Amino acid sequence: MTGNNNNQEISERTKRVLSIQSHVVHGYVGNKAATFPLQYQGWEVDALNTVQFSNHPGYQFFTGYSSSPNELVDIISKGLIDESELSYDAILTGYISDVEGLRKIGDLISQLCKDSKKIKWLLDPVLGDNGKLYVSEENIKIYQEILRTASIYVVTPNQFEMEVLTNVKITDLPSLRVAFEVFREHYPTIQNVVVTSVELPEHPDVLTSACSTFNNADKNKLYIDIFEVPIIPAKFSGSGDLFSAILLNNLFSYKPVPKNEGELLKSALHRTLIQEDAILKRTYELTLKEFNHTQTIDNLSIVKDLKLIQSKDLLVDESLYSNVSFKCSSI
Amino acid sequence: MKRVLATQSHVVYGYVGNKAATFPLQCLGWDVDCCNSVQFSNHTGYGIDKVFGNVTSEKALDDLLRGVFINFPNSYSAFLTGYLPNKGTVRTMGKYYKKFKIENPNSLWVMDPVMGDEGQLYVNEDVIPEYKELIFNPDKLVDVITPNQYELEILYDKKINTFEELKTAFQSLHATIPIIVVTSCYSTLFNDPNHIYTVASIKGQEPVILRVPLIESYFTGVGDLFSALLLDRLYEYKKDIIKGIRDDPRNLFEEKMNEVLNVIQNVLLITKKYAPNSLKSVIGDATKMKDMELKIIQSKNVYDIQMKDRDARKDLHIHNFIFNAL
Numbered sequence: 247m248t249g250n251n252n253n254q255e256i257s258e259r260t261k262r263v264l265s266i267q268s269h270v271v272h273g274y275v276g277n278k279a280a281t282f283p284l285q286y287q288g289w290e291v292d293a294l295n296t297v298q299f300s301n302h303p304g305y306q307f308f309t310g311y312s313s314s315p316n317e318l319v320d321i322i323s324k325g326l327i328d329e330s331e332l333s334y335d336a337i338l339t340g341y342i343s344d345v346e347g348l349r350k351i352g353d354l355i356s357q358l359c360k361d362s363k364k365i366k367w368l369l370d371p372v373l374g375d376n377g378k379l380y381v382s383e384e385n386i387k388i389y390q391e392i393l394r395t396a397s398i399y400v401v402t403p404n405q406f407e408m409e410v411l412t413n414v415k416i417t418d419l420p421s422l423r424v425a426f427e428v429f430r431e432h433y434p435t436i437q438n439v440v441v442t443s444v445e446l447p448e449h450p451d452v453l454t455s456a457c458s459t460f461n462n463a464d465k466n467k468l469y470i471d472i473f474e475v476p477i478i479p480a481k482f483s484g485s486g487d488l489f490s491a492i493l494l495n496n497l498f499s500y501k502p503v504p505k506n507e508g509e510l511l512k513s514a515l516h517r518t519l520i521q522e523d524a525i526l527k528r529t530y531e532l533t534l535k536e537f538n539h540t541q542t543i544d545n546l547s548i549v550k551d552l553k554l555i556q557s558k559d560l561l562v563d564e565s566l567y568s569n570v571s572f573k574c575s576s577i
Numbered sequence: 578m579k580r581v582l583a584t585q586s587h588v589v590y591g592y593v594g595n596k597a598a599t600f601p602l603q604c605l606g607w608d609v610d611c612c613n614s615v616q617f618s619n620h621t622g623y624g625i626d627k628v629f630g631n632v633t634s635e636k637a638l639d640d641l642l643r644g645v646f647i648n649f650p651n652s653y654s655a656f657l658t659g660y661l662p663n664k665g666t667v668r669t670m671g672k673y674y675k676k677f678k679i680e681n682p683n684s685l686w687v688m689d690p691v692m693g694d695e696g697q698l699y700v701n702e703d704v705i706p707e708y709k710e711l712i713f714n715p716d717k718l719v720d721v722i723t724p725n726q727y728e729l730e731i732l733y734d735k736k737i738n739t740f741e742e743l744k745t746a747f748q749s750l751h752a753t754i755p756i757i758v759v760t761s762c763y764s765t766l767f768n769d770p771n772h773i774y775t776v777a778s779i780k781g782q783e784p785v786i787l788r789v790p791l792i793e794s795y796f797t798g799v800g801d802l803f804s805a806l807l808l809d810r811l812y813e814y815k816k817d818i819i820k821g822i823r824d825d826p827r828n829l830f831e832e833k834m835n836e837v838l839n840v841i842q843n844v845l846l847i848t849k850k851y852a853p854n855s856l857k858s859v860i861g862d863a864t865k866m867k868d869m870e871l872k873i874i875q876s877k878n879v880y881d882i883q884m885k886d887r888d889a890r891k892d893l894h895i896h897n898f899i900f901n902a903l
Binding site for chain 1: 578582587589590599600603604606607608610611612613616617618619623627628629630631633637640641642643644645647648649652867874875877
């Protein structure tokens, strides 16, 4: 960042993230789910949209288009880096369905992170959910290649994506641990992994989230922290995109600053799960109210639009959930 | 819930168009559905050779708005439009916004007819008839327009040299447009180079003149922030009058206009506070332009300024900008 800031009233430079995800006109997925929460938490968000759709495909009908890979690469490398000489604290990447686009953007961001060690890359390997792939097989290979070679601060697969990337079926805690072990073995340059929302048959009432820091001093030991979050009886479109955004903020701003990377990851994940849970609960309640007028509750198994604007207090006011904590253990 | 459909430009870096409008409106409780008419790396003030990205083609915009209209025909309480790159996209926006407005007669449509400034067009000339078609449409679908003086003169087809002429222009345009807000008049109109004059006119009333001290610097995105804030305050204005919460429309209108300009003034002061000392941005100098981007995020707490808080909020600069000297 150029420009000396002589003004003493301004003690802290505003953190800046480049967020590369999808855009929808209506609703909250991709960049629409990530931008407002990060901005409201004080981030400058440079949102680069990989697609522009009328709404997310969870609605039966949608229209829109994808930006060409060359255009996206030009915006980043020529417009943002060369001409404006921007420097980023973080880069957030999410849904990039185009195979060529994913490869090109992957290469470019890998290089940027190599050139500037201070950029922290949060990569959400968007491949699918609940056993279903929503990108092509080719995307899996490209993600595997990126994960094998790039220096990435944190990767946030869901259960299905973790299974695809490791070839390990997760059915219980031991197999979850195996998945982490295989992940570390295959992708040794990754610093942190968070697996979001794992459903284990033995714990039907909770969603399990697990995290591990790989760049510990002790290479022989793999510590995995596990959180159990009571289940809300619905799926929420955009919840994963919201999750990665608020996790990013918590990784940068968790106070008091934890004593090591492992503690930071664990604390940031816990705070993220609490905030996400509070936002999803509010979304559920508000949606339920709307539905009561028109439809039955049975139809509410999928909530299409997060109520992010109505949840803005939850993004910044920790006193609203200071008494909440989730069960934590280690394996 | 308040939900607005906003069709204007998107920049990855910086704050113009939808990037300038969205966050303030979200802080004010609006769900903002942004339809992006372009995606550029940064705004064109950096120099046209330093901007990368693409405009949304007429066909792509048509497709996008068609999808929004089919799925959400009755979801919106307001509509906002700003910069559109060419004739085809203005026409397409008009086509769908008309449909929306007919479906939702009580909604508020705020249109910034972005064509140019200070005697210079920054769109092709063939864009002008498209805006005229929407503004002079006998169906009277647009509620508010926010031209600068140059754009008003284009719409009115005549130069405006005096305040009396300005009032005549308003009368003429009020045939189809209920509210006209001229965001910045030429300094010659009031013989005062030290202030910026905004004139707001509701059909059937004397125009309200507001005067704010000129801040010497080049900021972009102020007009886009202005139309977004105006949309919020005029929506509240309409609601208060219709619901009978207030029965003094004249005072309330002045109050709302005052709020819009006070928010802008505070955002500019915060922006200046963050900028390197005495920096005046130079158009085309990318590294300097960069430091003069509006501090939209850092201004989070000023968007909800209300005139009645004038004494309570010492952290802000809240003034009465109404100018009664004529």
